[in-house]
Amino acid sequence: MRSVFNQPEAVVLASKHLIDGSGQLRWVYRELAPTTPQDSGWFLFADNDSEQWNADPANFMPLVIDTATALAPSLKAILDLPYGTDLVFDARPGVQGWWDPKTKTPVWLADGSVTPNIQVVAGEVIESETR
Known part of the structure; x- marks a missing residue:
């Protein structure tokens, strides 16, 4: 799987609440089987x-x-997290970041104390076992 950032044509499907500013980003899900090459598989949902x-x-x-x-x-x-990723954004001060709703563990925190367990090497996404 190539990094979405190396594909300028890559798209996400976003709720129109995010586009018109009536909602804030709250939840994302990466579909397992995108239907077109430019489809990154990501759905962005508002609060x-x-x-x-x-x-x-x-x-x-x-x-x-x-x-x-x-x-x-x-x-x-x-x-660049793998297909099937399901995350919730928590914007509270001191915990701002992306969380796994099933395990209630952080995947990425804005203060840098937690970073995603991925690297992009030569356009390929490599997932490590530790965070």
Whole structure:
């Protein structure tokens, strides 16, 4: 899997609540089987999205990676994580970062105390066992 940052055409699907500014980034999920080469597999959800909202594909739009990271710079720390990644963003002071909702453990924290367990080497994403 190549780094999404080495694919200028790569896109994420983002809730229109994020695009129009009515919601804040809260949850991301990387789909296991993207359907097109430019599809990174990532879905970005806002804090005010509901199940009914999420069920309507018209409520999402593709964004190129650079636009997505301009909206939410913390995405730069996680977008190369593997398919199937499911994370929640916690914006509280002192804990700001991306968390695994199943294990309730941090994957990346803004203060640098936790970093993702990935490296991009020659365009390939390498996942290490330790964080």
